[in-house]
Every structure is written in structure tokens, then in C-alpha cells.
Amino acid sequence: MSEEAIKLGGKKKSTFMDKVKELLPEGGNLNLCLTCGACSSGCPATGLEGMDPRKFLRMAALGMDEEITTSPWVWMCTMCQRCIYVCPMKIDIPQLVYNARAAWPREKRPKGILGSCDMALRNESGSAMGTSPDDFRFVVEDVLEEYREAQPEFAEMQAPIDKQGAEFFLNQNSREPVTEPDELVPLWKILHLAGIDWTYGSKGWGGENYCMFLADDDAWKHLATNTVQHADELGCKVYLNTE
Amino acid sequence: MNSQTKKVMVIGGGIAGMTAAWELARAGVEVALVEKAAFLGGYSIQYACKATDQCQQCGACGVEKMLANVIGEPRIRVYLAAEAAAVAGDGPFTVTLRASGNQPEAIDAACGKGYEKDPAACAAARGYSIHNAVFYKADGGFDPRRVAAPESVEVDAVVVATGFVPFNPDEKPTYRYRQVANVVTGLDLERAKRVYGDVRRPSDGALPKKMAFIQCVGSRDERLGHLWCSQACCPYALRSALATRFKHPELDITVFYMDIQNTTNSFDTFYEQCRQSMRFVRTIPVDMYETEDGGVRTRFMAEEDGLPVEEIFDLVVLSVGIMPGNDNPALAEMLGIGLGAEGFFARPDLLNTSATVRNGLFVAGTAGGPMTISGSMASAGQSAAAVLQYLGRA
Numbered sequence: 001m002s003e004e005a006i007k008l009g010g011k012k013k014s015t016f017m018d019k020v021k022e023l024l025p026e027g028g029n030l031n032l033c034l035t036c037g038a039c040s041s042g043c044p045a046t047g048l049e050g051m052d053p054r055k056f057l058r059m060a061a062l063g064m065d066e067e068i069t070t071s072p073w074v075w076m077c078t079m080c081q082r083c084i085y086v087c088p089m090k091i092d093i094p095q096l097v098y099n100a101r102a103a104w105p106r107e108k109r110p111k112g113i114l115g116s117c118d119m120a121l122r123n124e125s126g127s128a129m130g131t132s133p134d135d136f137r138f139v140v141e142d143v144l145e146e147y148r149e150a151q152p153e154f155a156e157m158q159a160p161i162d163k164q165g166a167e168f169f170l171n172q173n174s175r176e177p178v179t180e181p182d183e184l185v186p187l188w189k190i191l192h193l194a195g196i197d198w199t200y201g202s203k204g205w206g207g208e209n210y211c212m213f214l215a216d217d218d219a220w221k222h223l224a225t226n227t228v229q230h231a232d233e234l235g236c237k238v239y240l241n242t243e
Numbered sequence: 244m245n246s247q248t249k250k251v252m253v254i255g256g257g258i259a260g261m262t263a264a265w266e267l268a269r270a271g272v273e274v275a276l277v278e279k280a281a282f283l284g285g286y287s288i289q290y291a292c293k294a295t296d297q298c299q300q301c302g303a304c305g306v307e308k309m310l311a312n313v314i315g316e317p318r319i320r321v322y323l324a325a326e327a328a329a330v331a332g333d334g335p336f337t338v339t340l341r342a343s344g345n346q347p348e349a350i351d352a353a354c355g356k357g358y359e360k361d362p363a364a365c366a367a368a369r370g371y372s373i374h375n376a377v378f379y380k381a382d383g384g385f386d387p388r389r390v391a392a393p394e395s396v397e398v399d400a401v402v403v404a405t406g407f408v409p410f411n412p413d414e415k416p417t418y419r420y421r422q423v424a425n426v427v428t429g430l431d432l433e434r435a436k437r438v439y440g441d442v443r444r445p446s447d448g449a450l451p452k453k454m455a456f457i458q459c460v461g462s463r464d465e466r467l468g469h470l471w472c473s474q475a476c477c478p479y480a481l482r483s484a485l486a487t488r489f490k491h492p493e494l495d496i497t498v499f500y501m502d503i504q505n506t507t508n509s510f511d512t513f514y515e516q517c518r519q520s521m522r523f524v525r526t527i528p529v530d531m532y533e534t535e536d537g538g539v540r541t542r543f544m545a546e547e548d549g550l551p552v553e554e555i556f557d558l559v560v561l562s563v564g565i566m567p568g569n570d571n572p573a574l575a576e577m578l579g580i581g582l583g584a585e586g587f588f589a590r591p592d593l594l595n596t597s598a599t600v601r602n603g604l605f606v607a608g609t610a611g612g613p614m615t616i617s618g619s620m621a622s623a624g625q626s627a628a629a630v631l632q633y634l635g636r637a
């Protein structure tokens with residue numbers, strides 16, 4: 001016979017934090033906080049908007065849902081996970097932040113991230129800069145040719161797009177092809193010297209995923225599915241996420 | 244009552260092992276005290292006195308005293324640089340011994356051929372206490388008449404007092420211990436104070452002007468699987484800070500903490516004294532950077548004003564906690580006694596915490612869990628009493 005836990009008092013109102021706990025493995029350890037402040041000491045967003053990760057978690061634990069789901073600080077968290085790394089209890093604060101972001105009406109979320117996500121949804125590249133597959137192909141081929149000519153030791157270097165059966169599928173932040181094309185090259189060189197068989201994809205090559213930062217799960221999933229499906233179609237074994 | 248002389252082996256010659264050995268010897272039992280290191284006293288013989296104008300009851304001098312007792316007690320036979328390799332029988336036990344390979348530390352210039360030139364530094368090089376000198380010859384090697392272990396010993400009972408290891412801060416890499424010269428552990432601080440008689444910065448030997456202690460390093464940490472409070476690190480850090488402040492009233496001390504462990508009866512007055520002479524910040528800093536002149540720059544959250552603050556300290560002390568001994572798994576297996584989930588020796592009987600799962604085998608001190616020197620002595624006293632009862636002597 002299973003033993004029922006004895007319940008004290010009435011049923012507590014389910015808070016925002018309770019809901020997040022239900023979503024996370026082991027509840028994200030959210031109720032194990034020792035209030036030691038290590039997270040806040042290491043967090044790049046500490047002090048912005050009068051908030052820091054320890055305070056944010058405390059407020060969530062106290063059921064201050066209104067403040068938690070409206071504080072603009074959630075958009076200043078970089079999702080770097082440094083707080084989890086230094087936390088003695090491995091508490092998943094970025095997940096709490098993520099869910100607090102998701103509680104914002106979509107149109108109220110920060111313009112920059114929102115615009116970048118929407119842009120990425122509009123093209124097959126998944127590019128937040130709106131770069132089309134054709135433009136990407138043009139830049140890659142152009143830069144490759146330039147380097148092969150200027151640096152004879154890299155005359156054989158490849159930067160294939162849609163190479164069927166390549167082992168590695170590589171994505172790419174779409175800022176570089178647009179603003180800093182030379183920045184594409186160092187990684188090509190490393191892959192060349194290491195003798196790696198890789199390819200970009202014409203579809204889903206844009207590696208930045210602003211929809212994730214926007215906490216728009218459906219759009220995030222759409223972008224991720226788009227690129228992974230293309231890697232599968234090409235028969236690539238390993239997906240290399242450079243972001 | 245048994246008139247035949249009983250014999251007990253104590254494994255580990257720290258404060259717990261020495262206390263158990265001495266209590267047993269005083270009750271007429273012959274004791275074989277087997278110590279893996281090249282000296283007696285374990286960690287606690289390495290600590291400095293933390294008195295201000297008054298004794299602060301840190302317990303360190305009690306270890307020195309117990310070491311003197313053990314050396315002067317003819318019923319205790321000390322085997323240094325030795326460890327138990329196998330235990331056979333169900334009481335009496337035949338314990339096979341082997342050399343541990345630990346030799347006395349090389350004698351440095353400070354020590355020369357004896358203790359006279361620089362007694363403190365020399366004591367540190369040779370077992371941290373002048374009382375350990377009896378085990379060595381003038382040239383610094385072991386005196387075989389005092390320490391050489393036989394191949395095996397027949398005993399009626401065994402006490403496991405193999406102690407703990409201080410937390411290794413490499414497991415919390417953002418503290419950058421070993422990379423930043425003036426980030427030290429509480430143990431480094433104690434050893435240095437014992438050798439030089441004062442607090443020094445490792446980088447240049449200067450007296451620090453601004454010093455920080457970071458509490459709970461390695462303890463109360465789910466990530467590391469160390470959920471326990473180590474009990475000893477609040478008292479040692481605060482007493483050490485208070486003693487250093489007393490000696491150098493201009494010294495600026497900050498204690499970063501999450502909780503302060505209340506361990507003594509007079510804790511309230513003690514804590515109040517601490518609060519008046521140092522700053523307490525209820526936040527744990529995590530990142531340490533070295534400045535050009537050897538300072539340690541760190542960042543933390545000042546709760547009062549809700550802003551991150553950067554500060555530079557001359558010396559940062561990590562208050563490392565008490566972790567299960569490195570040998571615990573192998574010893575537990577060899578002795579047929581289990582370890583608890585946390586890695587200390589299991590003590591299944593809540594009313595007799597020195598008993599193991601095996602008759603005739605007992606635990607004392609931090610081998611069984613985190614405790615202070617006085618806690619270890621009390622635990623060893625209980626073990627000795629339980630052994631005597633088992634031997635039919637009490």
C-alpha cells in the first residue's frame with residue numbers, strides 16, 4: 001500500500017514558480033536555494049533594473065508573480081548559465097527567466113529580439129538579418145575564391161553548400177556574411193587543415209536563434225526543425241552548432 | 244573480567260586516533276597506533292593558536308598536549324609511515340601492515356641538523372610539532388627503534404580514526420586557487436601561521452592590509468554532492484580572523500558567508516565581538532582575478548544597495564570544509580564496514596555512534612563525519628569506552 005503524505009492546511013495557490021518547477025527535471029532545484037548569492041556575484045546582469053538572480057528567485061519563491069512576469073530584467077539576462085555553474089545547488093535560474101519572458105505578450109517583448117525572430121521566420125535561411133540562400137551562396141563563393149587566390153597554401157580549401165553526404169553540417173551566425181565576411185574564413189581554415197568533410201546548408205544555415213531568446217517556443221521549434229531537417233536530407237551525421 | 248592484557252589497533256594518528264589510543268592505554272590496554280604520515284597529529288597539529296588577549300578555545304593546543312601524552316605513554320606503540328593492508332579474523336584480528344611510503348619531509352635550511360636554529364620552521368618541516376622530534380634521528384630520517392612496523396599485529400579490536408581531507412578548491416575552479424598567488428585555503432593560512440607566527444601574503448611575504456574569508460567552500464554544495472555543513476570552518480575562520488585583527492588592529496577583514504554555524508556555548512558574545520571588528524557580507528563571491536601588484540579582485544552583490552561591487556583584497560582565504568578521507572572506500576572494503584551515502588564511515592547505531600556494522604571494529608573522529616577538534620576528542624572518548632565494553636573491561 002502506498003503511503004499518502006499528510007497534507008497540512010488548505011491547498012496553496014499555485015504560483016508561477018510552481019508551474020516552472022513542473023516543467024523542469026527535478027523541479028530545476030528551484031526550492032533548494034541557500035540564498036548564498038554566488039549566482040548574483042557571477043551574473044553579468046546583476047544590478048540592472050535593480051534586479052539580480054538571487055533576488056529574482058527569492059521573489060519567485062515568495063509568489064511575487066506580478067513583479068516576476070513584468071520585470072524588464074528578464075530581457076537583460078544573457079542566458080549564459082553562469083549562475084547555474086557557480087550555484088552550489090545547481091538551480092536553473094535561466095529557465096525561470098525564460099518562462100517569465102514567455103509570460104509577456106508577444107508584441108510587448110523587446111523590439112530588437114522580436115524583429116530578429118520575425119525576420120528569421122520570413123526566409124528559408126533562418127537568418128535574422130534576412131539574408132536569402134542565394135545571397136549567402138554568393139558571399140561564400142566570393143570569399144572562398146578570394147582566399148584561395150591570395151593564400152596559395154589554402155588553394156584547395158572548400159566551403160561547400162548542400163554537399164550531399166558530408167559528415168558535418170555547419171551553421172553560421174548570419175551577421176558575418178553580411179557585415180564581416182572575412183570572419184567566416186578562420187573556421188574554414190581549421191576545418192580544412194583538420195581534413196574535415198563538412199557542408200553548409202542553403203536552408204537553415206542561420207545559426208542565431210532569436211526566437212529562442214524571445215521565448216517564442218513555436219517559432220524556435222520551427223527554426224530548429226527547418227535546419228535539422230535539411231541536415232538530415234543531406235545525410236549529415238553531425239550537426240555543428242556554432243552559436 | 245578478563246585479566247589477560249588486551250591489545251587494540253588504532254588506525255590513524257590524528258587527534259581522534261591519539262585520544263582513543265591514550266584513553267585505552269590509561270585503562271590498561273596495549274595500543275598499536277598506525278599512522279600513514281611521517282608524523283603524528285593529523286591536520287590539527289598544523290594549526291596555530293588563535294588567542295587574542297584571551298584563549299579562544301580553538302582546541303589546537305589540546306592536540307599538542309595529547310601528542311605529548313601519547314609519546315610519553317609506554318603502552319602505546321607508534322608505527323609511522325605505515326598502513327593496514329589486510330585484516331583477518333573475527334576478533335581477535337590479525338592485521339597485516341605495510342609501509343605507506345611517506346617519509347619525513349626534507350629538512351630545509353631553517354632546520355639544519357636540529358630544532359635549535361629555527362624551532363618553528365623546523366617543527367613545521369618535521370611533523371609540525373617539536374614532540375614529533377622523538378621519531379627522527381639527527382639527520383632527519385626516521386629512528387627505526389621508534390617507528391618501524393612489524394609485518395603483522397594480533398589485536399582484539401580495531402578503531403578506525405583515519406580522519407578527513409580538507410576540500411580541494413580546484414573543484415571550484417572560479418576561485419582560481421593555485422593560479423592566483425594570494426588566494427589560499429584556511430589550511431595554508433594555519434600552516435603559515437604555525438611556521439612564521441603571523442599572516443603573510445604568499446606572493447611577497449608582506450602583511451596584508453585587507454583580507455577576506457570566504458565561507459562554505461566545498462561544503463553545503465549539492466553540485467559536489469556535499470550537502471553537509473563542515474562544522475569546523477566557521478569557528479576556525481572567525482577565530483583566526485579575530486586573533487589576526489587583535490594582533491594587527493589596522494587590518495581590514497571581510498567575511499563572506501551564507502550562514503554562520505553556531506558551535507560554542509558563548510557563541511553570541513563571540514559573534515558580537517566578531518561583528519564589531521570585521522565586516523560581514525551575506526554573499527559568496529565567485530570570481531578571483533589577480534591585479535598587477537598581487538591583489539585579488541573580486542565582485543559580489545551588496546545586498547543593501549542592490550548593486551554589484553568590485554573590491555581588491557591583499558589576501559583571500561577560502562574556508563575549506565571537511566571531506567571524507569581519500570582512503571575511505573578502500574579501507575571500508577578491506578575492513579568490511581560500509582560507508583554512508585556521503586562517504587564517511589557508516590555508523591548504523593544512532594545510540595552508539597562509534598560502532599560499525601562489524602563487531603570489534605569502531606570509528607572515531609572525522610572518519611565518521613565532520614566535527615571539530617573537541618568533537619573529535621569526545622567521539623574518540625566514546626569509541627574508547629565502547630571498545631572497553633566490547634573487551635569486557637568496563
Ligand SMILES: Cc1cc2nc3c(=O)[nH]c(=O)nc-3n(C[C@H](O)[C@H](O)[C@H](O)COP(=O)(O)OP(=O)(O)OC[C@H]3O[C@@H](n4cnc5c(N)ncnc54)[C@H](O)[C@@H]3O)c2cc1C
Nearest residue numbers: 255257258259279285286406407429430479608609615616
Ligand atoms: C583548515 C582547517 C582548520 C581547522 N581548524 C580547527 C580549529 O581551529 N579548531 C577545531 O576544533 N577544529 C578545526 N578544524 C577541524 C579539525 O581539523 C578536525 O576536527 C580534526 O583534525 C579531526 O581529527 P581526526 O583525527 O578525526 O582527523 P585527521 O586530523 O585527519 O587525522 C587523521 C589521521 O589519520 C591518518 N590516516 C589517514 N588514512 C590513513 C590510513 N589509511 N592508515 C593510517 N593512517 C591514516 C592521517 O594521516 C591523519 O594523521 C579545522 C579543519 C580545517 C580543514
Ligand code: SF4
Nearest residue numbers: 033034036037039087
Ligand atoms: S547561487 Fe544558487 S543557492 Fe546561491 S543564491 Fe543563487 S540560486 Fe540560491
Ligand code: SF4
Nearest residue numbers: 043077078080081083
Ligand atoms: S543566465 Fe542570466 S541570470 Fe544566469 S548568470 Fe547568465 S545572465 Fe545572469
Ligand code: SF4
Nearest residue numbers: 292294298299301304
Ligand atoms: S586559543 Fe586555542 S591554541 Fe590558543 S590557548 Fe586557546 S585553545 Fe589553545
Ligand code: SF4
Nearest residue numbers: 459462472473476477
Ligand atoms: S561551518 Fe560555517 S563555513 Fe563551514 S560549512 Fe558550516 S556554515 Fe559553512
